[in-house]
Amino acid sequence: MGIVAGLLEFDTANIDNSIGPLLEGLKTAFITSLSGMLSSILYKGLVATGFLTKKVVEGTSTNVDEITASDLYAVMMQQAKGVEQLQKTIGDDSDSSLIGQFKLMRSDVADQNKQSQKYLKTSTELLSKIEASIQSQQQNFQQFEDRLWIKLQDFADMLSKSATEQVVEALKTVIQDFNQNLTEQFGENFKQLNAAVIELVTWQENYKLQLADMRNQYSHGVQAISQTEISVAHIREQAQAIPLAMDHLGKVMEVNQHQIEELSRHLGAFEQVRDKAVEAVPEIRSQIDSAIAGARLANEEMAKGVQDSTEALKLVVVESAENYRDTVDRTRGALDDAATTTANSSQEIKEQFSIALEDINATMRNLVAELQDGGKQLNESYKESSNQLSKELSDIQNRLANTIEEQAHEHKKQADRVFAGLEGSIQQALSNTGESVEKQVKMIDQALEHELGQVMQSMGGALASISGQFTNDYKKLVRQMHDLALASQEK
Structure with missing residues (x-):
């Protein structure tokens, strides 16, 4: 939603005023994506720990001497069911499982990375166009200045005979006014563009660091899931020997x-x-x-x-x-x-x-x-x-x-x-x-x-x-x- 809002407010004709809303939309999209992933992980953790679900077994006796083999077998079966449910919750192929959420998060991060790269590419192209436009304007200004100077030289040569000093003073005044007006018109724009470029580079560096951190966290999450899978498999192997031991x-x-x-x-x-x-x-x-x-x-x-x-x-x-x-x-x-x-x-x-x-x-x-x-x-x-x-x-x-x-x-x-x-x-x-x-x-x-x-x-x-x-x-x-x-x- 933030990306859509930023793109809707982006105007190619007014790039300077459109960069701020675009960055705000990207920031909103990134924050909402992170909050959604964290909320999903928190919900899955609460469901897995049984905090949001009802307890499967409620003990009716606290006397250890009255526990029989059938009670132990029932508890082991309930634990096996809980482990299977936890395995389904973690490693199910559906989108509601933890691995599914990580896959969705990875796809979302990849999409956001692609979109960010696309936006960065677009911004780079826009900056290139702006730079080319500025260079063309400078060239045009230089050409205009050269032509103007030539014309002024011609005009000075023509007026030198009549009112050289007055014309020179007038021309100096005109040139000073022109330079002052030119500085006032284009200097502020160049300052704003420079500040925007600096902020854009800073945001890009921060985004790279965040992506690296997210990549490390994702690697740790995948490693933890692998270890959990190995532990669950070991628990399943050990739990298979419990009924035989109980019979014996x-x-x-x-x-x-x-x-x-x-x-x-x-x-x-x-x-x-x-x-x-x-x-x-x-x-x-x-x-x-x-x-x-x-x-x-x-x-x-x-x-x-x-x-x-x-x-x-x-x-x-x-x-x-x-x-x-x-x-x-x-x-x-x-x-x-x-x-x-x-x-x-x-x-x-x-x-x-x-x-x-x-x-x-x-x-x-x-x-x-x-x-x-x-x-x-x-x-x-x-x-x-x-x-x-x-x-x-x-x-x-x-x-x-x-x-x-x-x-x-x-x-x-x-x-x-x-x-x-x-x-x-x-x-x-x-x-x-x-x-x-x-x-x-x-x-x-x-x-x-x-x-x-x-x-x-x-x-x-x-x-x-x-x-x-x-x-x-x-x-x-x-x-x-x-x-x-x-x-x-x-x-």
Whole structure:
């Protein structure tokens, strides 16, 4: 529109007054072209960034744990659609795309460059015509001056005879007036033409700089579009592998879920074992208490039987001594000769019986003391065994609970790392988790078997030692009672 307005107001007959409107029209056309291109680029940028369009996806949940593979696949599909739409917006063949706008801008710039070159050519031709006209006017003026000077010389020669001085003065006045008028008429025009030419040259230099700047910007724009095209192609190649990775990730998640269920089942079995162990501890403790009570009763009965036997043995020994004393008294009168011998024998027998009785009493005391010590040791052994068994069972229970809790916590951490990693990390973590679970299960089974075996062996050894000691003590007691009974019968 500016070019048309400048050309409509251009008058070849009045070039001096037509140059200003022509330059204003060119300036208006250039400014409107630049503003249109910038507005188009700004609009395309706003459309591409989604500022003027509605959002495709609006999130309904901010919980990352609730995001599934379908949600990720939907987001990837929407991103792919957005990239395709952006590619269409940038590289479509229509005039509304960014490349189309650059092509139109390039064609507009080329047209404007051609028109500017045409106008510059026209202006150059006009300036050449003006210069030729000025030169022709100068030549005509010079010819006119020469002819005038010749005529004036002729006229001076003719008038020299009559009024030479007056004519010369008049001619000088006429020539001065002519020169002054000529300078006034053509000097201002030459000054204006010179200023216009200087401004035209300045505008031409500025326009060349603007064209060079626009050329550089256009080159940068083409380079940026090429890089964007390469990036979009790379994004498309990378996005094609996402559905395959998501399918494989779904399979991995299924396997992981199955292993988690197996782990939960093993943990449930461990919990049952722990509950059974906890339930078995009171029963074992009750059995140990009953065994201790039975041993205590047997010890008391044994001590009571030994004490009764000792008292009966004392009575038998006293009765035997009294009977023997009566026999000695009855035979004292009949055996006067052997009185001294009998008395001595009686004293010796009495001393022997006293010694034997003291030995029996000491033996019985030692036996009772040994039985009491054995009972105490038995009670202490039972108590120590019971306490050790309770402590070991508690330790086993605590270690089992801690191990199960640590394994559950470790498996939870591993599961979190599995869900947060990539595909390779997920597979490696799952394999490590399975191996770790199997190893920990085996370690727990082995530790449980080892601890229970040690506890049962220690308890069995303690019971066997207690039973052996009790049997040996009882055999010794029976043997001594039997020997004592035989000795009393022989006496």
